[in-house]
Amino acid sequence: MHLGVDYYPEHWDIEMIDEDLTRMLKMGVNTVRIGEFAWAMMEKSPGAFDFSFFDHVIKKCKEYGLQVMFGTPTATFPAWLAKREQSIFNITKEGNRLAFGGRRQYCYNSDVYMNYSLRIVEKLVQHYQKEDQIFSWQIDNELGHEGSDDCYCENCLHAFQQYLAEKYASIDELNQQWGTIFWGQTYSEFAEIPLPTQTITEHNPSMRLDWARFRSHSLNQFVQKHIEMVRKHKGSHQTVTTNLPGGFFDKWFDHNEFSRDLDFVSYDNYPVWGGLKEPVSPAMLSMTLDFVRGLKGENFWIVEQLMGAQGHDVIGYLPRPNQAKLWSYHAFAHGTNNMLYFRWRGMTHGAEQNCLGIIDANNQETRKFNEVQAFFKDISAYETMVDSSIKADIAVLYDFDSVWSWRIQRESSQFNFTEEVVRLYEPFYKLNTPIDVIRADVDFSSYKVLLLPVMKVMDDELTQRIETFVKQGGTVVFSYRAGFKDRENNVRFGEKLPGPLAELLGIEIEEVESLHEGQTFSVVSNDNNTGTGKVWREMIRPMQATSLYKYTDTFYSNYSAVTVNKFGDGKAYYVGGGIEAALLNEIAEEIADSQNISTIASEKQVEVMPRVTEDGQSYFMVMNHSGEDATYRNTPLAPFECKIIQGDSKL
Structure with missing residues (x-):
């Protein structure tokens, strides 16, 4: 098991390295990650490569028995390159060229940047291909993060036009698919197609979905070329990864595309960051970890695990004693099997002075050091336990066409895609049963329950696969707006909503209502159980389906809000609005019971994650996410405590 820290020896007097490494060993470190922002040290002028500083660092790591993950340094390029090649810079949607001084200011479609970046990667990996201490290469750093996945430069314009010319058989086909007759937008050649920059009202939604796909394509082809370069020159003992940033559904790229080419997926786990007054919820945090595990369907690394408070400008919530330690246990509970903390020591210079590490700028061993050590x-x-695979009966399905369709047209001012994923995920998460979060084109036939939050874009292939799943005894839960658009982001003609899902769901939707801040609706069940909702609602008329909840207001009391339909040997649920958690919890319990899914009851803030090793040994990771004492079946839990219980039949 690799346990370690992100180490930046170039930030300090190199004479401190022996003291640093000695203290790392004391803390229990066996691995360090280095190098990902040091291009300017490795190539001080064009073509003048010098790796002597890191030669010394790696020699020292070898002396202390520390293994090394080396980051390729292409996320921050040297000042000489910025001065020499202005065409490499990202251009914002507003037409502003990004300035040198931050990070990831480069354009993924710049051939000039591609060549320079591949050259430094080639020289670096060649230099260390026989170095036994380096076991893995990290590609770049948090690709696409902080808005770097979107660019509107001339490179992107020409690449976008070429992308469309390759996708569509002719400009006439593009006009047909996009519906460019609207507002007289018809094109006579691909060279006429603009970038979707600022205009009056909005650009064509089909164009914008193709732009989103193009952005994803741009990033992925950049990453894949870098992966290929590392694989070409690395040693046979060295692996390839890259560290994914959070906020997956707020990005303009599909993480699956390049993750499949990695030896293992790595993630940067920040339950709180600058400006947040409190951490994300345990359910939200769990869903993100399940998403990462789902990219390759296997356990993953965390190469940046938060320990101290964070912020480039405004500092976020201070993790309470043992809370960041609990987040570490929690990550291992959801599939992490190797972990590096960010960072060894907080920096005294630069933009991350407020991104605190295990040791602060005072260079003292304090509570955070002791927590990591423990x-x-x-x-x-528990290496055998954390290396065990996680088997889930429930899967959340997502599709980036739907994700991007929602980003292009939110429809409600209160809509947030990630929150809608959590809305369906959390009721099942509370049952303490494993859940996978996977792309919809993955084989899902082995699951018992599928959750499809706000799947706005649907095609016949996905519909047929889900119908087969339900006919064979599976349960599916859709939430609102499902099937509203086709694969080109266009509204279906001549079909009542929910379009291709009408037979499966056994309903018709006559009208919909977008709700805004302060607006809610009330619902009531057949047995007078009441609840509320927000964000969105749909007036559902059950055809073959059974109504579970109806609206209570005067005009829409004849319409259903939640339904279930028997289809073959299975069931299909439809949640026609932003229904509150209490009602969805009841539905989740009913589904889990009917599908014979193993669940574990616990207090509200106590999570229990079962793990089973390959040889059949059972463990339960019991985590108290609250700042107050809790119990689990007579077992006391201190605030933010995790207890790992082996083979307890009572659980």
């Missing part, structure tokens, strides 16, 4: 000692005893 965690490393404890978790290292």
Whole structure:
């Protein structure tokens, strides 16, 4: 098991390295990650490559028995390159060229940047291909993060036009698919197609979906070329990964495309960051980890695990004593099997002075050091457990065409895609049963329950696969707006909503209502159980389906809000609005019971994650996410405590 820290020896007097490495060993570190922002040190002028500083660092790591993950340094390019090649810079939607001084200011479609970046990667990997201490290469750093996945430069314009010319058989086909007759937008050649920059009202939704696909294509082809370069020159003992940033559904790229080419997926886990007054919810955090695990369907690394408070400008919530330690256990519970903390020591210069590490700028060993030390000692005893695979009966399905369709047209001012994913995920998460979060084109036939939050874009292929799943005894839960648009982001003609899902769901939707801040609706069940909702609602008329909840207001009391339909040997649920958690919890319990899914009851803020090793040994990771004492079946839990219980039949 790799347990370690992100180390930036170039930020400090190199004479401190022995002291640093000695203290790391004391804390339980066996691995460091280095190098990902140091291009300017490795190539101080064009073509003048010098790796001597890192030669010394790696020599020292070898002396202390520390393994090394080396980051290729292309996320921050040297000042000489910025001065020499202005065409490499990202251009914002407003037409502003990004300035040198931050990070990831480059354009993924710049051939000039591609060549320079591949050259430094080639020289670096060649230099260390025989170095036994380096076991893995990290590609770039948090690709596409902080808005760097979107660019509107001339490189992107020409690449976009070429992308469309390759996708569509002719400009006439594009005009037909996009419906460019609207507002007289018809094109006579691909060279006439503009970038979707600022205009009056909005650009064509079909164009914008193709633009989103193009952005994803741009990033992925950049990453894949870098992966290929590393694979070409690395040693046979060295692996390839890259560190994914959070906020997956707020990005303009599909993480699946390049993740499949990695030896293992890595993630940067920040339950709180600058400006947040409190951490994300345990359900939200769990869903993100399940998403990462779902990219390759296997356990993953965390190469940046938060320990201290964070912020480039405004500092976020201060993790309470043992809370960040709990987040570390929690990550291992959801499929992490190797972990590096960000960062070894907080920096005294630059934009991340407020991104605190294990040791602060005072260079003292304090509570955070002791927490990591205790965690490393404890978790290292459970290597077999954390290497075990997680088997889930429930899967959340997502499709980036739907994600991007919602980003292009939110429809409600209160809509947030990630929150709608959590809306369906959380009721099942509370049952303490494993859940996978996977792209919809993955084989889902082995699951018992599928959750499809706000799947606005649907095609016949996905519909047929889901129908087969339900006919064979599976349960599916859709939430609102399902099937509203086709694969080109156009509204279906001549079909009543929910379009291709009408037979499966056994309903018709006559009208919809977008709700805004302060607006809610009330619903009531057949047995007078009441609840509320927000964001969106749909007036559902059951055809073959059974109504579970109806609206209570005067005009729409004859319409259903939640339905279930028997289809073959299975069931299809439809949640026609932003229904509150209490009602969805009841539905989740009913589904889990009917599908014979193993669940574990616990207090509200206590999570229990079962793990089973390859040889059949059972463990339960019991986590108290609250700042107050809790219990689990007579077992006391201190605030933010995790207890790992082995083979307890009572659980």
